[in-house]
Amino acid sequence: MKMNKNYNYAFIDEGSKREIRRTILKAVAIPGYQVPFGSRELPIGRGWGTGGIQITLSLIGPEDVLKVIDQGSDESVNAVNIKKFVGLCTDVKTTVKTGEATIIQTRHRIPETPLRNDQILVLQVPIPEPLRIVEASEEKTKKMHAERDYAPMWLLLYESLIRYGKITIGTEYPLMVEDRYVMNPSPIPKFDNPKLKDSECLYLFGAGREKKIYAIPPHTFAESLAFDDVPFEKESFKGKRCRLCGSEDTYLDELFDSATGERMYQCSDTSYCMEVRGCI
Amino acid sequence: MYLDEKPVLRVENLTMRYGRGCPHCMESLEKNRCKVCKTVWALNDISIELFPGEVLGIVGESGSGKSTLMKSLYFDIEPSSGGAYLRDYKDGGVNIWSASAAERRAIKNNMMGMVYQNPVLGLRMDFSSASNIAEKIIAAGGRNAGRMTERAAELLDAMEILPSRMSEAPKNFSGGMQQRVQLSKALANNPSLLLLDEVTTGLDLSVQAKVLDLIRKIRARYGVSILLVSHDLAVIRMLADRTIVMLDGKIIERGLTDQILEDPQHEYTQQLVHSLI
Numbered sequence: 001m002k003m004n005k006n007y008n009y010a011f012i013d014e015g016s017k018r019e020i021r022r023t024i025l026k027a028v029a030i031p032g033y034q035v036p037f038g039s040r041e042l043p044i045g046r047g048w049g050t051g052g053i054q055i056t057l058s059l060i061g062p063e064d065v066l067k068v069i070d071q072g073s074d075e076s077v078n079a080v081n082i083k084k085f086v087g088l089c090t091d092v093k094t095t096v097k098t099g100e101a102t103i104i105q106t107r108h109r110i111p112e113t114p115l116r117n118d119q120i121l122v123l124q125v126p127i128p129e130p131l132r133i134v135e136a137s138e139e140k141t142k143k144m145h146a147e148r149d150y151a152p153m154w155l156l157l158y159e160s161l162i163r164y165g166k167i168t169i170g171t172e173y174p175l176m177v178e179d180r181y182v183m184n185p186s187p188i189p190k191f192d193n194p195k196l197k198d199s200e201c202l203y204l205f206g207a208g209r210e211k212k213i214y215a216i217p218p219h220t221f222a223e224s225l226a227f228d229d230v231p232f233e234k235e236s237f238k239g240k241r242c243r244l245c246g247s248e249d250t251y252l253d254e255l256f257d258s259a260t261g262e263r264m265y266q267c268s269d270t271s272y273c274m275e276v277r278g279c280i
Numbered sequence: 281m282y283l284d285e286k287p288v289l290r291v292e293n294l295t296m297r298y299g300r301g302c303p304h305c306m307e308s309l310e311k312n313r314c315k316v317c318k319t320v321w322a323l324n325d326i327s328i329e330l331f332p333g334e335v336l337g338i339v340g341e342s343g344s345g346k347s348t349l350m351k352s353l354y355f356d357i358e359p360s361s362g363g364a365y366l367r368d369y370k371d372g373g374v375n376i377w378s379a380s381a382a383e384r385r386a387i388k389n390n391m392m393g394m395v396y397q398n399p400v401l402g403l404r405m406d407f408s409s410a411s412n413i414a415e416k417i418i419a420a421g422g423r424n425a426g427r428m429t430e431r432a433a434e435l436l437d438a439m440e441i442l443p444s445r446m447s448e449a450p451k452n453f454s455g456g457m458q459q460r461v462q463l464s465k466a467l468a469n470n471p472s473l474l475l476l477d478e479v480t481t482g483l484d485l486s487v488q489a490k491v492l493d494l495i496r497k498i499r500a501r502y503g504v505s506i507l508l509v510s511h512d513l514a515v516i517r518m519l520a521d522r523t524i525v526m527l528d529g530k531i532i533e534r535g536l537t538d539q540i541l542e543d544p545q546h547e548y549t550q551q552l553v554h555s556l557i
């Protein structure tokens with residue numbers, strides 16, 4: 001891809017980038033707290049990851065190597081479009097290998113390869129407010145965060161236990177960060193929640209439409225909500241393995257062959273799967 | 281009997297007015313409204329004491345201020361002036377209306393239970409009965425799901441609701457059962473003060489009798505002090521040790537319930553008692 005010299009480097013003007021970086025610093029200083037920011041217009045529709053892209057664009061420089069994934073795949077339309085756009089306004093290299101990237105922008109997954117301290121994972125967030133499912137009013141959820149009043153959230157989890165015998169929230173499973181703020185990890189599966197706790201890398205969360213940025217810095221205590229006597233449980237793929245690479249410890253997508261009626265599984269993190277197989 | 285003990289609740293000079301008030305208010309009241317400045321004095325200088333294990337009845341018609349008193353105590357509304365002191369909150373030394381938001385939540389959840397006439401105000405009608413009870417425990421910091429479920433079963437059982445129905449939502453229950461779920465919820469954290477606001481109003485007489493019976497049992501079993509508000513002197517007669525009569529935002533008569541029923545002093549109380557016979 002050829003960089004278009006008519007654009008400012010990384011598209012956003014330097015003043016706006018600085019403002020976004022200041023927001024990021026504040027988010028890092030108060031882990032789990034949603035910091036408002038003046039979300040910019042991009043030539044990409046809101047709802048297509050503009051919050052995450054603004055974070056990436058405000059941080060990225062010529063030395064960086066970028067990886068973009070969507071639901072675990074480097075080749076999905078959304079991931080390819082974002083890479084194209086970044087290619088038009090920067091000269092950074094892109095990669096599919098998790099280990100090579102300095103910045104990874106993602107939606108719906110955290111890579112299987114453990115991330116390092118010199119890497120930043122940027123997550124695209126549609127609805128940053130974890131309390132939205134229990135309280136519709138922004139004014140009230142703000143107050144609940146300020147007063148650390150998370151009883152309605154706990155009640156929702158308890159109700160789920162009473163009705164279904166287990167907690168039924170699948171994605172966007174809330175975490176308590178540093179025993180202070182309840183946070184929405186974005187629509188990643190519960191499988192990825194434990195990766196947010198005491199991590200090596202910096203996690204940044206960007207919501208473009210809702211104009212919020214929040215963060216989980218390295219080695220932060222970010223614990224999925226659970227009752228004392230009912231531990232948090234992530235999805236289990238016990239007895240199942242990837243049909244391509246044979247992995248038994250990754251998040252698996254289920255495939256259904258309607259011709260044979262057979263159910264198959266394969267890694268949702270496609271580049272990890274390829275690396276295991278030695279394809280890349 | 282109780283009078284040498286420290287009261288569970290002491291309310292001093294509670295006033296709730298809607299309007300700015302004027303120097304002529306007290307001489308110009310028509311019912312509870314000042315003819316000069318139109319200010320409404322919903323509660324006018326109310327002082328009460330509630331002693332351990334006691335049921336204090338508050339009787340009055342609608343507009344007398346009795347529900348406003350209950351709502352102020354449960355922080356549903358903010359009074360204009362006055363103080364309320366709970367034995368359990370800083371040993372009765374600090375006005376609960378000066379407490380911070382977090383302290384108010386703690387007071388409400390740990391020290392008080394409230395049952396509203398309208399169950400919609402007190403319950404989440406779509407949530408299970410167990411969750412309705414657990415809500416109080418969670419709000420007080422409880423994080424053990426098994427223990428919450430045990431407590432819910434125990435309280436529903438005490439209120440004569442089969443614990444097997446705890447996963448059902450109150451919206452599927454009869455009015456009497458909804459009040460019993462409210463009572464279970466109110467008792468979840470073993471509060472020292474129970475606020476009952478017209479809890480049997482609107483229920484069939486036979487259902488009323490059952491709920492009143494349960495309230496009597498609650499008092500015996502949990503030793504909780506009860507502030508019981510009703511427009512119905514028959515309800516008050518059945519439960520209250522002492523009674524306060526309210527009219528137009530003011531206390532017009534107070535005494536032992538039997539004494540008030542046998543020898544009412546105020547003209548309005550006399551009317552109430554005569555209509556009962």
Ligand SMILES: [Zn+2]
Pocket residue numbers: 242243244245246247266267272273274276
């Ligand atoms: Zn695989």
